[in-house]
Amino acid sequence: MIFVCILYLVLVKSVLSGNITGYGLSQHGLPNNGLLEVNIPGSCNWGPVRYISRYNWRDPLDNLICQHFGYVNESIVQPTTKQGSYPEVCMTIIRCTTEAMKSIHDISDQCEIMYGSPTSDYDNLYKEIKCIPAQLVDGVTPLQGRVEAGLFGKLQSNCSLGFDSRAANVTCASLGYRRGATQQWQNSNFGAGFKPIYKRNITCSGDELSLELCNHSNTDIPGCDGDNVVGVECQGDMMKLEPLFESRPYEGVLKGYHDDFRYDIIGSVSNSTAKTLCAMLGHRFVGFAGLAIPNKNLYYYKMDVSCSGPEKSINECKGDLQFCVTQRYGHCRRMYNMHSHVALFCSDYELQGLSLDLDGVLRMTVNSKQWAVCKDHFTQHTAKTACRIMGYTAHTLITTHTAGANYTEILGSLICRENSASLADCHLKHQFSYRPYRVDAACTNYVKLKCTS
Numbered sequence: 294m295i296f297v298c299i300l301y302l303v304l305v306k307s308v309l310s311g312n313i314t315g316y317g318l319s320q321h322g323l324p325n326n327g328l329l330e331v332n333i334p335g336s337c338n339w340g341p342v343r344y345i346s347r348y349n350w351r352d353p354l355d356n357l358i359c360q361h362f363g364y365v366n367e368s369i370v371q372p373t374t375k376q377g378s379y380p381e382v383c384m385t386i387i388r389c390t391t392e393a394m395k396s397i398h399d400i401s402d403q404c405e406i407m408y409g410s411p412t413s414d415y416d417n418l419y420k421e422i423k424c425i426p427a428q429l430v431d432g433v434t435p436l437q438g439r440v441e442a443g444l445f446g447k448l449q450s451n452c453s454l455g456f457d458s459r460a461a462n463v464t465c466a467s468l469g470y471r472r473g474a475t476q477q478w479q480n481s482n483f484g485a486g487f488k489p490i491y492k493r494n495i496t497c498s499g500d501e502l503s504l505e506l507c508n509h510s511n512t513d514i515p516g517c518d519g520d521n522v523v524g525v526e527c528q529g530d531m532m533k534l535e536p537l538f539e540s541r542p543y544e545g546v547l548k549g550y551h552d553d554f555r556y557d558i559i560g561s562v563s564n565s566t567a568k569t570l571c572a573m574l575g576h577r578f579v580g581f582a583g584l585a586i587p588n589k590n591l592y593y594y595k596m597d598v599s600c601s602g603p604e605k606s607i608n609e610c611k612g613d614l615q616f617c618v619t620q621r622y623g624h625c626r627r628m629y630n631m632h633s634h635v636a637l638f639c640s641d642y643e644l645q646g647l648s649l650d651l652d653g654v655l656r657m658t659v660n661s662k663q664w665a666v667c668k669d670h671f672t673q674h675t676a677k678t679a680c681r682i683m684g685y686t687a688h689t690l691i692t693t694h695t696a697g698a699n700y701t702e703i704l705g706s707l708i709c710r711e712n713s714a715s716l717a718d719c720h721l722k723h724q725f726s727y728r729p730y731r732v733d734a735a736c737t738n739y740v741k742l743k744c745t746s
């Protein structure tokens with residue numbers, strides 16, 4: 294690292310230092326995204342600031358930059374770094390004592406500054422910052438609250454008179470909730486807050502990704518005051534199950550979708566949280582959670598999600614969106630096999646009947662479908678009970694057979710109480726409640742049974 298810095302100093306062209314008269318955020322795509330720019334009259338007019346951070350992206354200085362321009366904080370979305378397509382840098386900052394900085398005006402006191410462009414592209418990192426352009430404040434859940442939006446350099450709350458349902462949709466989209474608003478309040482339902490009240494009429498088509506991109510009237514709307522501050526509720530992230538077996542869409546690895554990216558859900562999840570998550574997915578059944586070993590890198594993720602029951606979206610549960618477990622030199626370090634993905638089993642798996650087919654394969658009817666029985670946990674007691682349930686006397690012969698790989702007709706094991714002849718004394722033990730949820734870990738040994746009359 295020291296070597297890099299020394300090399301760097303050598304490469305920087307010597308340019309007379311000047312007085313910084315202003316900072317800007319060069320816009321790339323959205324007004325809330327861009328490079329930090331600086332104006333140094335006489336030496337450099339509005340060019341990018343490059344900074345070499347010991348934090349890489351997720352530098353606390355990024356939050357100060359966002360706040361300086363009236364936004365909330367840096368977004369969890371990874372700032373992209375671009376090479377070459379920007380103008381030459383005006384200045385480079387290194388070794389900031391970020392802890393001591395209260396605003397970006399402290400850059401001149403708390404960072405080492407090198408003016409001018411480096412003469413080499415070595416390590417020439419332009420750091421694009423993505424700021425969160427709005428926040429929902431004082432709601433009961435994180436999906437609702439008073440709208441405080443970054444508008445033209447200031448974080449402001451909105452007068453509801455000039456704010457329609459399209460603007461509500463745009464507010465949600467700007468936060469990454471692309472599925473729009475579910476509710477809107479006109480009457481300071483979440484309080485008026487302490488931010489200035491923005492009184493212009495905002496006209497959006499509904500497709501904008503930030504309120505700043507909507508049309509704004511030139512004059513204030515009369516009658517806007519602390520009684521009509523707007524509140525919004527957004528529809529939370531989408532979730533999907535990625536099933537191992539297409540015939541069982543109610544089982545799968547759980548994935549979340551926020552904005553236009555997908556995140557992993559990892560760690561442990563209790564059975565009651567599993568039930569709540571299953572309900573969000575539209576399954577009315579009991580639900581339990583299993584573990585799937587990831588075979589992919591971990592980038593965006595939520596860990597150890599915990600819900601209490603009434604939530605309608607995973608955003609209302611505990612467990613924040615995270616990005617990158619570790620990072621080095623501006624890159625997300627890849628994670629292999631460190632954390633298990635959450636797999637959900639969203640069915641009640643009701644055991645409805647037992648039968649023997651012509652080959653003697655024991656089958657159980659679950660979810661109105663017939664399945665072979667995994668040999669795990671299969672005992673003489675269970676065999677006897679199964680024969681009795683099917684109307685035979687107790688004498689049995691158990692054999693097990695190996696199905697080919699990817700055999701999808703085995704759901705789990707059958708466990709019956711001793712000395713019983715009732716289906717109610719038997720239950721299904723789902724194979725993935727004790728095996729890792731992976732195709733190559735699935736049970737392939739099934740039971741054949743000979744019952745005698």
Ligand SMILES: *[C@@H]1O[C@H](CO)[C@@H](O)[C@H](O)[C@H]1NC(C)=O
Binds near residue numbers: 310311312335
């Ligand atoms: C910076 O500002 C100070 C005071 O305003 C002035 O004396 C000085 O000449 C300026 N320096 C440059 C390089 O413009």
Ligand SMILES: *[C@@H]1O[C@H](CO)[C@@H](O)[C@H](O)[C@H]1NC(C)=O
Binds near residue numbers: 353356365366428
């Ligand atoms: C901004 O980020 C800091 C941590 O870097 C955090 O303490 C603060 O609560 C965040 N502010 C908002 C409004 O989310």
Ligand SMILES: *[C@@H]1O[C@H](CO)[C@@H](O)[C@H](O)[C@H]1NC(C)=O
Binds near residue numbers: 451492504505
């Ligand atoms: C709410 O914030 C958005 C962002 O500007 C702004 O466009 C809109 O004008 C604000 N609404 C009101 C009513 O101030």
Ligand SMILES: *[C@@H]1O[C@H](CO)[C@@H](O)[C@H](O)[C@H]1NC(C)=O
Binds near residue numbers: 454
């Ligand atoms: C805001 O602008 C729209 C479109 O021009 C208009 O229909 C609406 O009446 C305006 N709202 C107010 C409160 O002026």
Ligand SMILES: *[C@@H]1O[C@H](CO)[C@@H](O)[C@H](O)[C@H]1NC(C)=O
Binds near residue numbers: 458459462471472
């Ligand atoms: C808001 O977004 C949702 C989801 O895309 C859409 O169904 C709804 O029609 C939108 N509302 C308006 C007023 O555009």
Ligand SMILES: *[C@@H]1O[C@H](CO)[C@@H](O)[C@H](O)[C@H]1NC(C)=O
Binds near residue numbers: 496497498499508
């Ligand atoms: C915004 O204003 C422009 C120019 O007047 C107009 O063409 C456009 O339709 C307006 N957009 C909305 C959503 O009203």
Ligand SMILES: *[C@@H]1O[C@H](CO)[C@@H](O)[C@H](O)[C@H]1NC(C)=O
Binds near residue numbers: 564580581582726
């Ligand atoms: C969760 O449910 C599974 C399947 O029903 C069960 O095997 C397991 O014991 C339950 N775990 C807890 C902690 O209750």
Ligand SMILES: *[C@@H]1O[C@H](CO)[C@@H](O)[C@H](O)[C@H]1NC(C)=O
Binds near residue numbers: 698699732
């Ligand atoms: C089993 O399924 C996996 C994943 O779908 C596939 O890669 C593998 O080739 C399959 N094996 C057989 C024997 O069909």
